[in-house]
Amino acid sequence: xxxxxxxxxxxxxxxxxxxxxxxxxxxxxxxxxxxxxxxxxxxxxxxxxxxxxxxxxxxxxxxxxxxxxxxxxxxxxxxxxxxxxxxxxxxxxxxxxxxxxxxxxxxxxxxxxxxxxxxxxxxxxxxxxxxxxxxxxxxxxxxxxxxxxxxxxxxxxxxxxxxxxxxxxxxxxxxxxxxxxxxxxxxxxxxxxxxxxxxxxxxxxxxxxxxxxxxxxxxxxxxxxxxxxxxxxxxxxxx
Numbered sequence: 001x002x003x004x005x006x007x008x009x010x011x012x013x014x015x016x017x018x019x020x021x022x023x024x025x026x027x028x029x030x031x032x033x034x035x036x037x038x039x040x041x042x043x044x045x046x047x048x049x050x051x052x053x054x055x056x057x058x059x060x061x062x063x064x065x066x067x068x069x070x071x072x073x074x075x076x077x078x079x080x081x082x083x084x085x086x087x088x089x090x091x092x093x094x095x096x097x098x099x100x101x102x103x104x105x106x107x108x109x110x111x112x113x114x115x116x117x118x119x120x121x122x123x124x125x126x127x128x129x130x131x132x133x134x135x136x137x138x139x140x141x142x143x144x145x146x147x148x149x150x151x152x153x154x155x156x157x158x159x160x161x162x163x164x165x166x167x168x169x170x171x172x173x174x175x176x177x178x179x180x181x182x183x184x185x186x187x188x189x190x191x192x193x194x195x196x197x198x199x200x201x202x203x204x205x206x207x208x209x210x211x212x213x214x215x216x217x218x219x220x221x222x223x224x225x226x227x228x229x230x231x232x233x234x235x236x237x238x239x
Contacts, residue, residue: 001067001068001069002029002030002031002067002068003030003031003068003069003070003071003095003233003236003237004030004031004032004033004064004065004067004068004069004070004071005021005025005030005031005032005033005064005070005071005072005073005229005233006032006033006034006035006057006060006061006064006070006071006072006073007021007022007032007033007034007035007073007074007078008035008037008057008072008073008074008075008078008079008081008082009034009035009036009037009040009041009075009077009078010075010076010077010078010079010101011076011077011154011157011158011161011162012040012153012154012155012157012158013040013041013148013149013151013153013154014036014040014041014042014150014151014152014154015034015035015036015041015042015151016041016147016148016149016150016151017075017147017148017151017218017219018032018034018147018218019144019147019150020143020144020147020218020219020222020225020226021034021073021218021222021225021226021229022034024222024226024229025229028230028233030233031064031067031068033060033063033064035056035057035060036056036151037052037053037056037078037081038052038053038056038157039154039156039157039160039161040151040154040157041151041152041154042151044152044154044156044157047157047160048154048157048160048161048164049164050081050164050167053081054081054084054085057072057081057082057085058085058092061085061092061093061094062092062093065093069095069096069236070093070094070095071094071095071096071097071098071229071232071233071236072085072086072094072096072097072098073097073098073100073229073232074098074099074100074102075100075101075102075217075218076100076101076102076191076215077102077161077165078102079099079100079101079102080102080106080165080168080170081165081168082097082099083099083102083168083170083173083174083177084168084169084170084173086173086177086179087170087172087173087174087175087176087177088173088176089176091176091178091179094179095179095180095236095239096179096180096181096232096235096236097177097179097180097181097182098181098182098184098228098229098232099181099182099183099184100183100184100185100217100218100225101184101185101186101189101191101215101216101217102183102191103183103185103191103192103193103194103195103197103198103199104190104191104192104193104194105170105171105194105197106162106165106166106168107166110193111162111165111166119159122155122158122159127155129153132153136148136149139214139216139220140216140219140220141219141220141222143222144219144220144222145219147219148216148219170198171197171201174198174201174202174205175201175202177202178204180204180232180235180236180239181202181204181205181206182205182206182207182208182228182231182232183195183198183199183202183205183206183207183208184208184210184217184225184228185207185208185209185210185217186209186210186213186214186215186216186217186220186221187209187210187211187212187213188212188213188214188215189213189214189215189217190215191215192209195207208228210224210225
């Protein structure tokens with residue numbers, strides 16, 4: 001049975017952010033399932049809820065597990081949700097896990113500051129899209145530049161999603177994760193704030209910091225991230 005990969009996107013974006021990874025895995029003949037969370041992408045009209053998000057991840061993992069061992073990979077918000085999911089008291093059928101750009105506890109001053117900044121952008125005439133597009137134009141390579149916004153930007157779901165994350169008990173979840181685990185961060189990622197704490201709690205995890213890279217590691221350095229997917233897949237195959 002071939003390894004199956006389930007990909008969970010970050011906040012505001014959608015399954016399209018994983019296009020480079022989907023194409024890479026497809027060329028390898030690896031089954032890949034990139035989901036859209038509630039309120040995002042093809043499900044933009046739905047309200048975002050934690051229950052709906054976890055149900056989406058669970059459905060994709062269970063469906064993939066019927067075909068082979070599952071590598072779960074989540075980015076940013078998708079990574080935080082996937083930590084909570086993979087660390088359930090009753091472990092889901094996940095054989096290995098990549099948590100990308102999500103070594104931060106979404107509570108307190110950090111979360112409040114993020115929500116304030118996001119709210120300020122949202123009050124701009126174009127809801128901050130001019131600045132967002134300028135940043136993406138300058139930081140992402142041409143081959144992935146369109147991927148983050150191809151499924152639309154879930155601006156209406158952003159604040160409720162951020163607020164929902166505060167109830168996650170990530171440290172307890174990390175303690176329960178026993179499968180191979182990688183934390184992958186860009187060197188200049190703002191969500192590295194609790195990186196040492198996460199690696200201390202999940203002592204068996206490997207931390208990989210990608211040089212000269214921001215929060216958007218999957219799109220900014222797609223070749224590197226795809227190579228790290230290969231590493232995780234090989235680990236599963238050799239276990």
